[in-house]
Amino acid sequence: MTEPTEPRFNLVDEPWLPVIDAGGRQTEVSVRDAFRRSGELRRLVGDLPTQAFAHLRLLLAVLHRAVEGPADADHWAEVRDGWDATLARVDAYLDAVHDRFWLRHPTHPFLQVPDLRTAKDEVFGLSRIVCDGPGTSTFMTTRLGDNLETASWPEAARWLVHAHAFDVSGIHSGAVDDPRVSSGKGFGIGTGWAGQIGGVHLHGATLRETLLLNLIAPDEVGLLGGEDDLPAWERAPLGAAPEGWPAEVADVKSLTYRQPTGPVDLYTWPTRRIRLFGDDERCTGVVNAQGDRATPHNRFDVEPMTSWRYSPVQTKARGAHTYMPAKHDPERAFWRGLSALIPGMSEPAGAGLPSRRRSPAVIEWAVYLRRHGLLGAEQIDVQAVGIEYGSNESVYAELVADTLTLPTALLTEDGRPLADVAVLAVDCAEKAVFALGSLAQNVALAAGGASDDDGPRDRASAEAYDALDREFRRWVTSLRPGVEPAERRAVWQRAALGVVQTIARDVIAAAGPAALVGRTSGGQFRDVGIAERWFRKKLREVLPHAFEQAPTTAEQATTTEEVA
Structure with missing residues (x-):
């Protein structure tokens, strides 16, 4: 050398x-x-x-x-x-x-x-x-x-x-x-x-x-x-x-x-x-x-390229409201954190507390450009990049890299109803997947599975999110000026319903005779019929607009073209 x-x-x-x-x-x-x-x-x-x-x-x-x-x-x-x-x-x-x-x-x-x-x-x-x-x-x-x-x-x-x-x-x-x-x-x-x-x-x-x-x-x-x-x-x-x-x-x-x-x-x-x-x-x-x-606490006034999460633990320790960078979860698709991306969409962290999330300043900047007529594109690509570390952050564990295409209409005051629909779409999808996971878990318990084995729940949920990922990315780009928010909401809920019902049918079909007979676990009797009835009831609660009168064949064709 x-x-x-x-x-x-x-x-x-x-x-x-x-x-x-x-x-x-x-x-x-x-x-x-x-x-x-x-x-x-x-x-x-x-x-x-x-x-x-x-x-x-x-x-x-x-x-x-x-x-x-x-x-x-x-x-x-x-x-x-x-x-x-x-x-x-x-x-x-x-x-x-x-x-x-x-x-x-x-x-x-x-x-x-x-x-x-x-x-x-x-x-x-x-x-x-x-x-x-x-x-x-x-x-x-x-x-x-x-x-x-x-x-x-x-x-x-x-x-x-x-x-x-x-x-x-x-x-x-x-x-x-x-x-x-x-x-x-x-x-x-x-x-x-x-x-x-x-x-x-x-x-x-x-x-x-x-x-x-x-x-x-x-x-x-x-x-x-x-x-x-x-x-x-x-x-x-x-x-x-x-x-x-x-x-x-x-x-x-x-x-x-x-x-x-x-x-x-x-x-x-x-x-x-x-x-x-x-x-x-x-x-x-x-x-x-x-x-x-450089410590990460409350650096939202100098770092524009991250979302921020309100931390009750750090707030208590530091004696002042404290936000920490919202690091990416490798197990969670970028679109599921949509409420943290769109400014003004995060709920308060609690009574009398500030917002649960703060949007990245770079997204706030896009809103600013749009407001001043300087961002004319109908869509914008938002990229997520990060690393999850392991063992006290001394080794690299997982890489995160994802891109979400968003209509710029979601970033405007006039587009707030569309933004509300987009954020609600994430919430109802997660609730539907939770119901699906519970179905898979209940069927497994009815068949004699262990109560501490989350495998059935995790596998069904992962399959659902994989399918919903493709559906959501197509659907969210349809939220353009001039569309009816309620109609777009119903389109999404029908798509989400179709995904979880398809996987639910596979779960039930693979249940086996023991699950059909059922058994008592944790003081509660479970069989496939009971699990399925609870699942369908829950879907009507979390995806109510999916059960409204379906559009005609011609309307469905139009919907497919819009989403695609």
Whole structure:
């Protein structure tokens, strides 16, 4: 391994960002070319969706700083409509910060500490930052099975950015000059910042549209920002200690971490202290130590790309109303959290308490653009990206990546009745699936199954949600201006009824003679007939409009066309 005596591999100029071009081919572009070609490029990609999410946030930080805003709707429209002038400002900005984007540099390598080392001068394998390295992940990526001993410098750059955003928690290398190190170890400060949230962003037909849709004006959606909201490359070069800390201190507990200043700051938050090793051709090793800690409590004023949930536990512990990021549940489809996406749809957390959920500021921004006549599209794609960690967040467990296409009418005041119908559709579907799960469980108990075996319930519910997922995604796009909300509600409830009834018939058909005879369990007699009657009664309660007079054959054909 050789250390650079002069700068090598500048991310502004060298291709390293994976993208899909207009022809559907995957290629790599530099930061500068990502902007210059943004109108023809379809989207960012990566070895994992989380990698593309981290790269998007980096590009947004560049764009925010280049345009010095936007400040409001007029400024945003100026950025969009005068895109050639915007590109000129981006070029000028990248020229100004060019020296901070050298991946290999003797004094200030990009998002790294040039002299970072352990007391034993250890250098570790790239599995310390590559998401699918042995012992850290079960993900299947293009890297799995390859030799993790080396990586190209473009690949190393991608995993460097990803590590700051999504690295696991737990013990890391103890860096010399980090006052937090004890017995040669850097004890956990949490995952990378993006790993602490349930990532949500808007997606357009091109990279340019995606950048613009997520280019928020902080003041207009209740976020902090301004001149002190700086990315990592405009702050002082990183050292081993957290920013603002001395290398030696008598009592570490007496020091506090700096607070995020705004979205741009969090888009490039340096959760780790990293140093890449290698030669002119390949990256061959890494040191990955603890960096700056950012706690998630009430960060809705600086982080726009997540929903928030009211936390009674944290509220009690902190003595003030507290919201935490609403992380994605790998077992729960994105559409089932619709009420947390649409502004103003969440119920209070309790009597006299604030809303149970807060919508992502990036969705609030879409509402703002729509209100000002700047969002003309009839539909918008909302993407969810996140990671579920396991074992005290020290390993990667599950990846979450989902996209939901929503009619923009749901984001307007005039579209509130349609939004109500959409949110109610999720609620009644979940209640119908619960009834189906109870049917499956009761039939299993009638056949002699164990009362603590949730397998029948879980299998029936999973099958139902899988079928409802396809139905809901088609149906929700039919909620366009001019449609009758009550009619759309009935269409959905009939679709949901059809799904659960089909699965219920399979459950009953497979019940067997023992379930037909029935038995007493927990002091209650159950057989298939009793279970089925309860199920049908429950469906009439939770899907009442599905049992109203069905439309004629011609009406059904029209409905099918609308939903499709």
